[in-house]
Amino acid sequence: MLLVPAAAALDRLVGDPQTWFHPVQAMGAVIGSLRGPAEAWAGDRPVRLRLAGLAITLVLVLGSGAAGWGVERLAVILPVLGLPLLLLGLASALAGRSLEQAVEAVVAALPATSLPSGASTGGSGDPLEPARERLRWIVGREVDGLPEGELLRAAAETAAENAVDGLFAPLFWMLMGALLLAAAPAEAGWPGPLALAWAFKAASTLDSMLGYRHGRLRWLGTAGARLDDLLVWLPARLVALSLPLAAGRPGATGSLWRAALAEGASDPSPNAGVSQAAFAQAATVRLGGLNRYASGWRQKPILAASAPAPDQQAVARILALSRRLELLWLLVGTALVAAVSALAALADRGTVQ
Numbered sequence: 230m231l232l233v234p235a236a237a238a239l240d241r242l243v244g245d246p247q248t249w250f251h252p253v254q255a256m257g258a259v260i261g262s263l264r265g266p267a268e269a270w271a272g273d274r275p276v277r278l279r280l281a282g283l284a285i286t287l288v289l290v291l292g293s294g295a296a297g298w299g300v301e302r303l304a305v306i307l308p309v310l311g312l313p314l315l316l317l318g319l320a321s322a323l324a325g326r327s328l329e330q331a332v333e334a335v336v337a338a339l340p341a342t343s344l345p346s347g348a349s350t351g352g353s354g355d356p357l358e359p360a361r362e363r364l365r366w367i368v369g370r371e372v373d374g375l376p377e378g379e380l381l382r383a384a385a386e387t388a389a390e391n392a393v394d395g396l397f398a399p400l401f402w403m404l405m406g407a408l409l410l411a412a413a414p415a416e417a418g419w420p421g422p423l424a425l426a427w428a429f430k431a432a433s434t435l436d437s438m439l440g441y442r443h444g445r446l447r448w449l450g451t452a453g454a455r456l457d458d459l460l461v462w463l464p465a466r467l468v469a470l471s472l473p474l475a476a477g478r479p480g481a482t483g484s485l486w487r488a489a490l491a492e493g494a495s496d497p498s499p500n501a502g503v504s505q506a507a508f509a510q511a512a513t514v515r516l517g518g519l520n521r522y523a524s525g526w527r528q529k530p531i532l533a534a535s536a537p538a539p540d541q542q543a544v545a546r547i548l549a550l551s552r553r554l555e556l557l558w559l560l561v562g563t564a565l566v567a568a569v570s571a572l573a574a575l576a577d578r579g580t581v582q
Contacts, residue, residue, distance in 0.1 A: 230411070230566050231424055232312075233403050234559045236319030241552075244326030252293075252427060253314045253323050256434040259289055268445060270467060278448035286435055286452040294428035298420045315423055319403060322426040324395030325555060328388065329548050335363045335384045336541050339377060367391075371521040378538060385539040386516050388547045389508035390501050393465050394433060401464040402429045404562040411570040443524065458499050465500040466490070468554065469507035475554035476511040485510045488533075495530040502530060509533035511550055514543040 241400075245251060263285045271277035300318050304311030337392035340361035360373045360380050368383050375383070415420045435453025439446050469489040473482040489507040496502025509516040509532040516539070517531040537543070 230407065230563060230570065232316060232319060233400075233407055234563055236316055236403075237323060237325070237400070237555060237559055239316065240323040241326050244330060245321070245324065246367055252296075252318065253430060256289060256293060256431050257438060258437050259292070263288065264439070264449070267449065271445075271449070273445065275448045278445055279451055282439065282449040283452040285439075285449075286432070286456060288455065289435060289453075290428050290431045293431035294420060294424045297423035297425070297427035301421045302418065303425055319426060321383060322399040322403065322423075322430050324391070324399075325551065328391050328395050329551070331363070331367045332384050332388045332544060332548060335367075335380065336544055338363050339380065339541070350443040357579075361515065369522060371523065380517060381539045381541065381544060382516065382518065385508075385514060385544045385547055386421045386505055388551070389505045389516065390546060392508070392547075392551045393461060393468055393500065393504040396551065397462045397468050397558065398433075398464040399426045399429050400555065400558060401467065401557075402426050402460070402560075404558070407562070407566045408569055411566045412573050429460050432460055443463070451475050461500045465503045465507075469493075469503055470549060471557060472507050472511040475550055475557050478511070487499070492532045502532075506532045508547050508550065509536065511545040512543060514539050536543055 248376065267281035267285060268278075271281045297318065300311060300314050302311075304315045340356045357375070357377060357380065360377075361375060364375075364383055365372050366389075367387055370383065372380075372383070402425040403422040406420060406425040409419055409425075410421040432453060435450070436457035439450030440454035441447070442449060465527060470482065470486050472489075473479060473485045478485065485507070486511050491502055491504030492509075493504070493506040496505075505516050508514075512534065513536045515531065515533050515536045518527045520527050520529055
């Protein structure tokens, strides 16, 4: 019951050190090793590519879940070794600290005083170039020549969208695994928080590596992308529902939730728009606009249109909201696990009697 909040605390303490091995690296290596043979078999035939993508998805998601379940069983059989591995595994599935560090690095690289609008157009002597370099690591849009306001908008949108993908979705599946174990008989050996969290991370990694709408990936990445959308759908909407509480605006929960769903619906992604809209409403900051990608320009929906444009304080508010909401989810989730565990124990005692 306490391993999930302990893992969240460990994630906030150390993040993802670059010198440490990360399970996502293993997932990425498996995807890379399977992609070549899959494309060689499928060629340019869409049906075969979809089948190959489905096979890769099943192998990676089920394999990752089984690996997590194995660590959970080891924690039962040999706690002195299994419990530390389980704690590290759970912490590795959360990206709260690493996301915060990446976004703060962009803001920290901005000049101490704001530049006049249009004063910077890029180049080696451009004072905004360090911030662009840091932003390039965490966004898919083109960053060359972005002015300060657009850099701040990109940082704010990344903090809002990836809070769900990198933190709240895996945390949700961890809590679901903990609830499953709390309700199940001890001898059942059901999958728990790490099995579900690593299965989710596998789907997320598939989406980030194969989930593109060009070339063969248009069909090869379909299964992984659809599974990721499905697994993030409920966590994204729970974030939109609970974020007003973390923002200290419980009376506005209904209106902010409806606004997030309505504004996010026009985004091509079924989840990214909702998560960004939820943070835009709760942090009172305008997000969305015209973005440039390698494939061309794309107009994203304007979110919280009447709010001010992002500044450094708005980015900080979004990050602070993520921290407070994580704590809220941990408190509620731990209480639910404890309640379910107590009810299961009472039911088991009644059955024995």
